Amino acid sequence: MKALQSCKLCPRRCSTDRLSGALGFCRAGADAEVFRYGPHYGEEPPLSGTGGSGTIFFSRCTLSCLYCQNYPWSQQGDGTTYSADGLAGILRELHAAGCHNWNLVSPTPWIPHVQQALAGMREEAIELPVVYNTSGFERRETLVDLEHTVDIYLTDLRYACEVSAHEGSGRADYAPIAREAILEMWRQKGPLQLGADGMATQGTICRLLILPNRADETIANLHWLADNIGPGIAISVMAQYTPAFRAPAMDGWNRRLARAEYERVAGVVADLGFDIGWMQEYEGDAPDELIGFTMEAGSSI
Numbered sequence: 092m093k094a095l096q097s098c099k100l101c102p103r104r105c106s107t108d109r110l111s112g113a114l115g116f117c118r119a120g121a122d123a124e125v126f127r128y129g130p131h132y133g134e135e136p137p138l139s140g141t142g143g144s145g146t147i148f149f150s151r152c153t154l155s156c157l158y159c160q161n162y163p164w165s166q167q168g169d170g171t172t173y174s175a176d177g178l179a180g181i182l183r184e185l186h187a188a189g190c191h192n193w194n195l196v197s198p199t200p201w202i203p204h205v206q207q208a209l210a211g212m213r214e215e216a217i218e219l220p221v222v223y224n225t226s227g228f229e230r231r232e233t234l235v236d237l238e239h240t241v242d243i244y245l246t247d248l249r250y251a252c253e254v255s256a257h258e259g260s261g262r263a264d265y266a267p268i269a270r271e272a273i274l275e276m277w278r279q280k281g282p283l284q285l286g287a288d289g290m291a292t293q294g295t296i297c298r299l300l301i302l303p304n305r306a307d308e309t310i311a312n313l314h315w316l317a318d319n320i321g322p323g324i325a326i327s328v329m330a331q332y333t334p335a336f337r338a339p340a341m342d343g344w345n346r347r348l349a350r351a352e353y354e355r356v357a358g359v360v361a362d363l364g365f366d367i368g369w370m371q372e373y374e375g376d377a378p379d380e381l382i383g384f385t386m387e388a389g390s391s392i
């Protein structure tokens with residue numbers, strides 16, 4: 092927890108003393124905050140399985156994406172404070188419910204709390220694969236410290252140009268930072284490995300959310316992955332963009348994906364020959380379904 096005295100967990104490196112009540116960019120305090128937890132069936136098949144992915148939606152975020160579907164808790168701080176014992180209790184509960192893994196969503200500000208809770212699980216001989224579910228905006232140095240904590244990295248790679256990254260998430264330097272982070276994740280965990288039951292045990296999954304008017308950036312990132320890591324990295328191409336939060340009022344962000352944009356990306360995915368991955372079906376005309384959005388604050392399984 093000493094890291095919180097001068098917090099540099101994410102690339103913003105605020106140097107804030109969170110233990111004394113000061114708040115950095117993400118406004119995360121001294122105690123862990125969780126919006127909701129429970130089995131989640133909307134993740135990639137080797138994570139969700141039949142028992143669900145034991146997902147913990149942490150409050151707060153190190154980015155500020157204008158289209159964030161989770162903004163009530165990521166941007167506005169909805170959630171409940173948990174002690175270290177409380178967080179350990181959540182992990183225990185998810186394990187007892189038969190979840191296939193512990194899926195930590197936006198955990199970066201809470202890494203020390205998670206490590207403390209996981210140490211408790213090890214003492215109790217309670218084990219599950221740990222999924223680090225992130226926007227990709229990560230410090231390489233922080234990831235290095237996670238090598239023996241995390242089993243599966245589930246990371247986004249969203250933009251390839253500074254203008255989009257600045258407009259969309261408030262950080263023009265997102266792409267080089269996220270790409271450096273993925274290289275570190277890949278160095279640590281490598282390709283996705285499945286157990287005899289088909290569930291993920293270790294590895295790296297890169298999610299690419301196709302953004303409206305920005306299919307070229309998804310395509311650039313697909314080429315970057317193929318050139319710098321190779322087609323062995325598992326990819327998950329997402330077509331679910333919905334203009335949530337501040338996006339409805341923003342030109343260029345206020346519509347869903349067009350079929351032509353989706354098909355261009357699908358063509359490149361096929362051409363590059365990735366070995367393993369998933370691609371959401373095009374659902375441009377379907378009603379909005381925001382994963383996790385309808386969950387009640389503080390509710391349990």
Ligand code: SF4
Pocket residue numbers: 098099100101102103104105106107114115116117118119153199200
């Ligand atoms: S985790 Fe939060 S407080 Fe810490 S460096 Fe990042 S934005 Fe700042």
